[in-house]
Amino acid sequence: MNLAMKDIRHNLGRFLLTAVGIGMLLMVVMGMGGIYRGVVEDATLLIDRVGADLWIVQRDTRGPFAELSRVPSNLVFRAATVPGVQLSREFVYHTVQRQRDGKPLRIAVLGLSWPTDKGEWVPLITGRPLGQSHYEMIADKSLGLGVGEQLELGKETYTVVGTTNNMISSGGDGIAFVTVADAQAIQFDVPGEAVRLERAAREARGEVFELAIQQPMMLNNAARPSGELPAVARPQISAVMVTLSPGADVNHVAETFSGWGDVSVFTADGQRELLLKGSVEKVRQQIGLFRVLLTVIAAIIMALILYTLTLDKIHSIALLKLIGAPNTVILGLILQQALILGVVGFGIAYLVGQQLFPMFPRRVILAESDLLQLAGIVLAISVLSSLLGIWKTMKVSPNEALT
């Protein structure tokens, strides 16, 4: 006769309420683990998906994700000439915040190196990759934009031609994929009035500049767009992504780039490490520590619940002892109930979590390894927390059945 099940059957309502309580607690622990996993996944998502073997960034910076990086556009051509390089692409990446329907809309803008890169590698859920060099956009679902919708950024209007799912920046903002030229236009957009003021200032400076006085045509140049001015740098890019030829030695090629004085080079793993040990490290640690704390609290609460459930049965346990029940029967009663409570609680946590977590603003990823780890922890908590109840039952005298 399974006494644990008999007791549960008799007190089913109370048991279920307790299991739901424990389930909610475990769901928070599970969710915290999912948030932790989500932060790590989001942080490294782009690096994993974009498929670059090497990242060339501004010298002595940890860009383009961990910090700002600026490299000249022509670096993409220099990189392409290095033996072992199959493909080099421009990478432009920055975050903008605009108002849409009266609400703030944060967008991580990522430039695709048109025409080499049209976004074929981006996992689309609807629509298509970019089909022209300007004014088209692939938007993540989290931005709330559907195919065919239009979004005004800077002085231009962009049409969404494709949507993705879970393409999110390390900050949790949905990514919008446009061409590099469009990304730069969005990034360096300056209001018309500011352009006019800058031109006026240039003319004023030119009038007192000796060379301009000697060569009046110089002043004419001041009125031209800054991008057309000689000796004025073109808008720069964040980094250059390099894909190696099959069989090329990544370390050897990286060594070549390292020899260039104006850039630094990182492998994809190096970039991952920069992110995980850099910008998201504190968040990761904070969530990780909070998860540990929650697990400990869950263990304490479970122990107290099981202890209370045991106290409720003290008279029955004394009676069982009186009629000669061996200790193993009584231990089995307490331990089985603890395990059943743990397993049912875990199941409730998983099922409710599956419904609730998708509603969270940031991704909550329930990785199989994390679930297995938590299941192991719950089993351990169940066993350990039942020890308190078992200790109490061992102290119960059969005499107590007589009182």
Next chain:
Amino acid sequence: MTTLDSKKFAIDAVKLTKIYGSGNTEVVAMRDASMQVAQGEVVALLGPSGSGKSTFLTAVGLINPPTSGRITIKGQLVLDGETEHANLRSFRRQHIGFIFQKSNLIPFLSAVENIQIAMQLNGQSSGFARRRAIELMDYLGVADRADNFPSMLSGGQQQRVAVARALANHPSVILADEPTAALDGHRGRQVMELFAKVAHEQGTGVIVVTHDHRALDVFDTIYEMEDGLMHEQPKQSASSLDGAQSL
């Protein structure tokens, strides 16, 4: 009775003494209490509150062993002074049935399961235990309540289920501690008569601690305890006491 071989006794308790505390706080709850109960004999143990009745019952029930004295159950020496000659819990399970003032059924088991558990703990299969439990319930007139939980039974029905549980493992002795205290006079007498019936039909020794003097005629032997000392009373004397109290 003292001349009979102890094998013929369901229980043979000799000079049981129970002392709580020590030094200045020492309390002698029971001193040199002896009782012999033959198989099939029903014994009443009377006495005022605090006289040591429950101490005696828990001692011979191997729940709260005496400080000194010897207990033999069905010819087997179980306790001799501080020496235990058996695994007390296992011995208790096999040889002793308990009935209490409150029925003390396990609340989360149905009536039949409360009886079954006693047999299953003793190694009987679930099927056998259930069949015998139903038989016992039938014998005690509560078979129709087999699947009810204790909270759904009346006090008398609960007590009958408790008696069935006590009988389940064919015990050598049944110990009952004020089993009729929670029952009205009519029901109380029914339970006492039930003990006598069980004892006589199944050869079980029964010791009943009771304050209820109205049903003393049911018992074969009557003992009385006072200040931890035990005396056997002539049945006539106890009956007249019963009559006096009834008046």
